[in-house]
Amino acid sequence: MARPRNEDRRNAILSAATRAIASQGLGAPTAVIAKEAGVSNGSLFVYFDTKAVLLNELYVALKTEMATTALAGIPAESEPREQLLQMWTQWLHWATAGPEKRRALAQLQVSDDITADSHQAVYSASSAIADLLERSRAGGPMQDAPLSFVLTLTNAIAETTIDTVIREPAEAETLIRVAFDAIWRVVAGA
Amino acid sequence: MARPRNEDRRNAILSAATRAIASQGLGAPTAVIAKEAGVSNGSLFVYFDTKAVLLNELYVALKTEMATTALAGIPAESEPREQLLQMWTQWLHWATAGPEKRRALAQLQVSDDITADSHQAVYSASSAIADLLERSRAGGPMQDAPLSFVLTLTNAIAETTIDTVIREPAEAETLIRVAFDAIWRVVAGA
Amino acid sequence: MARPRNEDRRNAILSAATRAIASQGLGAPTAVIAKEAGVSNGSLFVYFDTKAVLLNELYVALKTEMATTALAGIPAESEPREQLLQMWTQWLHWATAGPEKRRALAQLQVSDDITADSHQAVYSASSAIADLLERSRAGGPMQDAPLSFVLTLTNAIAETTIDTVIREPAEAETLIRVAFDAIWRVVAGA
Amino acid sequence: MARPRNEDRRNAILSAATRAIASQGLGAPTAVIAKEAGVSNGSLFVYFDTKAVLLNELYVALKTEMATTALAGIPAESEPREQLLQMWTQWLHWATAGPEKRRALAQLQVSDDITADSHQAVYSASSAIADLLERSRAGGPMQDAPLSFVLTLTNAIAETTIDTVIREPAEAETLIRVAFDAIWRVVAGA
DNA sequence: GATGAATGAGCTTTCATTCAT
DNA sequence: AATGAATGAAAGCTCATTCAT
Incomplete structure (x- = not known):
């Protein structure tokens, strides 16, 4: 019966936070984020109880979006290598298309404000990626390593x-191909 | 005011900063760092003009120490693979022996406070590692990629x-071997 | 906007305010009071234009209730001492039965938010008590003091x-008797 | 070897807090207190870790000063009534001379920020007053009541x-005498 | 040079009040 | 009338940096 809580506002805040963190780091003031989102100082705290909560939700949102985009439309029946290639391409596209998201994520990933719960939530959302890697490494040199290691390794290489692609866009084509071959060698062997 | 006499104090501050950043993040107050170093609040600024300067010097120092340790005593005449293996082992040993240094480094690496100059300085200090990787990739699938890419890639895998080793020490032996094989596949191919 | 329909809601807010102030002090947020009353944030301001108005009305309401309860059923024809004793007993009963009211009142009494008007209103509502004290002190050592002084003095002792009774309920019986004797000595002399 | 912490500043802050609380209540901003003390915002927190600490120390300081002043120069050999009269006079003088202290104290006394420790500290500082009341009530109608009751009762009357004296200074002489007689009747009987 | 008190801009968070629904 | 989201002006507190001693 009152003004309903607005999902757009929430998203505007998350989006503004991404940009602010990308350019100013995790210390970006909540006031700056709110202004960037076109929202009052106090409104930010209507949608997120504390700055730490905002950071955690942003982290989960970005990671989830990344995983969803990377996995979109992958045909279930094709070969693991083909599937991994498509995922790789889509992943790279997402990241290079929105470099601010990538930059914000880099900071969030090593922040102490991100709780174990958030890391766990992300891990769960990435289970399809984990499955794909599991199939890709079958019979290869990584078959006995912890799956989490293979996951984080792939992530790090990506x-x-x-x-590098963001820094040297001219080499993008070559880099993407070379890097995928490298990942395949890491995960599946020669 | 930035011509310090006492090298011990300087090092005590750098060391304290490593610990403080590892446990509290980059937001660790200079007052905390100073106290941890057994030095007064004001003295810290005799040795480092600003907090940003301290952070940059710490970054360069840690990276340089890492490179120096990794490269120590590598016989010039042996095979690239042998040399890389030894470097790898020494590198891992340094990092796992002092996990706080590793943690601090992870934060510093993505911080906006680290200047391009500092990144450049680190790059220069790592030239011997670059040389080794250059020799290792000769004739392999990475021979045409930018060397900086191969370097950062190796770094990321390491x-x-x-x-992972810090998190699961029981698997250390296996992991180290598996990871080295992976790096070799990345850099030199099969 | 301050012409309420629903008297129950109004009372619920006053009652909730009593509890909130007793436990959190005068700084108790209006949001907390509203929730405690089972009413929305905004509704509180339909019944009370500002927080200060709420505080003042609560003050007057509590004091009035206290006076009314204390004076209930006192037979007009009995001796002043008898009347005062009955009032005293009823007063104490009211206060010890609802210690939160007593606690809230203690805070309100010294607050700057309570206006002179409110204090005056309370004074008027207590006129019957004033009359009783006036009769009680007749011919005694307080006969020439300002009546307001005798009133506040009695109040302070009560x-x-x-x-003390709330803090040490075991001694209640003794205390109440001893205290009444003391008041009588103050007001009427030996 | 550095600038020493300055006792005058500390006292200036306590004194400023007394005035600010007297005129604005316990909600008086620390910024106002600091400015009133001629000290920077941050300096206040050098001397008092939190606002609550400041409030507690102010409470203890004021109560202690009050007790000390009230008890000054009382001849040990004189009669209890004489001693109590002198204490009473000095007490009233202190309070009427600095009405802001009295007003601040009234707010602090009922505040939730004042810890049990502070109340205890005050109680200890008032032990000489307690002794005097103990002697005064010997053989009288209050001899079996808890001493703490007699203490707080006396305090409330004072x-x-x-x-009242502050509100109606013209009647001061009469009031002081009448009130002392009343206290004596309360404590010692007729 | 060493110390730590002093500073004040800046931060996150709270809250009385308003207003769209 | 009722609701609760929206607001923005504080508030308490922190902290890099300066400076008197």
């Missing part, structure tokens, strides 16, 4: 590639 | 491995 | 007694 | 008197 992020390094993304950063 | 850090992922280190984090 | 409140001290109440606080 | 404060009521002070408030």
Whole structure:
């Protein structure tokens, strides 16, 4: 019966936070985020109880979006290598298309404000990626390593590639292909 | 005011900063760092003009120490693979022996306070590692990629491995071997 | 906007305010009071234009209730001492039965938010008590003092007694008798 | 070897807090207190860790000063009534001379920020007053009541008197005498 | 040079009040 | 009338940096 809580506002705040963190780091003031979102100082705290809550929800949202985008439309019947390639391409596209998201994520990932719960939530959302990697490494040199290791390893290589692509866009084509071959060698062997 | 006499004090501050950042993040107050170093609040600023300067110098110092340790005593005449293996082992040993240094480094690496100059300085200090990787990739699938990409890629894989080893020390032996094989596949191919 | 229909809601807010102030002090947020009353944030301001108005009305309401209860059923024809004793007993009963009212009142009494008008209103509502004290002191050592002084003095003694009774209920019987004798000595002499 | 912490500043802050609380209540902003003390916002927190600490220390300081002043120079060999009269006079003088202290104290006394420790500290500082009341009530109608009751009762009567004297200074002489007689009747009987 | 008190801008968070629904 | 989201002006407190001693 009152003014309903507005999902758009919530998203505007998350989006503004992404930009603010990308350019000013995790210390970006909530006041700056609110202004960037076109919302009053106090409204931010209507949608997120504390700054730490905002950070955690942003982290989960970005990671989830990344995983969803990377996995979109992958045909279930094709070969693991084909599937991984498509995922890889889509992943890179997402990251290079929105470099601010990538930059914000890099800061959030190492922040002490991110709780174990948030990391767990992200891990769950990435289970389809985990499945794909599981199938890709079958019979290869990584078959006995902890799956979490293979996951974070792939992630690290992807992020390094993304950063390099963002820094040297001219080499993008080559880099993306070279990097995928490298990942395949890591996960599946020659 | 930035011509310090006492090298011990300077080092005590850097060391305290490592611990403080590892446990409290980059937001660790200078007052806390000073106290941890057994030095007064004001003295910190005799040795480092600003907090940003301290952070940058710490970054360079840690990275340089890491490179120096990794490269120590590598016989010039042996095979690249042998040399890389030794470097790898020493690198991992340094990182797992001092996990606080590793944690502090992870935060510093993505911080906006670290200047391009500092990144450049680190890059220069790592030239011997670059040389080794240059020799290792000769004739392999990475021979045409930018060397900086190969460097950061190796770095990323190493850090992922280190984090996993710190988290699951029981698997250390296996992980270190598996990870080295992976790196070799990335850099030199099969 | 301050012409309420629903008297129950109004009372619920006053009652909730009593409890909130007793436990959190005068700084108790209006939001807390509203929730405690089972009423929405905004509704509180339909019944009371500002927080200060709420505080003042609560003050007057509590004091009035206290006076009314204290004076209930006192036979007009009995001796002043008898009347005063009955009032005293009823007063103490009211206060010890609802210690939150007593606690809230203690805070309100010294608050700057309570206007002179409110104090005046309370004074008027207490005229019957004033009359009783006037009759009680006749011919005694307080006969020439300002009546307001005798009133506040009696009040202060009562409140001290109440606080002590609440803190040490085991001694209640003794305390109440001892305190009444003391008041009588103050007002009427030996 | 550094700038020493300055006792005068500390006292200036306590004194400013007394004035600010007297005129604005316990909600008086620390910024106002600091400015009133001629000290920077941050300096206040060098001397008092939190606002609550400031409030508690102010409460203890004021009560202690009050007790000390009230007890000054009382000849040990004189009669209890004489001693009590002198204490009473000095007490009233202190309170009427600095009505802001009295007003601040009234707010602090009922505040939730004042800890049990502070109340205890005050109680200890008032032990000489307690002794005097103990001697005064010997053989009288209050001899079996809890001493703490007699203490707070006396206190309440004193404060009521002070408030009335401040409000109606013309009647001061009469009031003080009448009130002392009343206290004596309360404590010692006729 | 060393110390730590002093500073004040800046931060997160709260809250009385308003207003769209 | 009722609701609760929206607002923005504080509030308490922190902290990098300066400076008197």
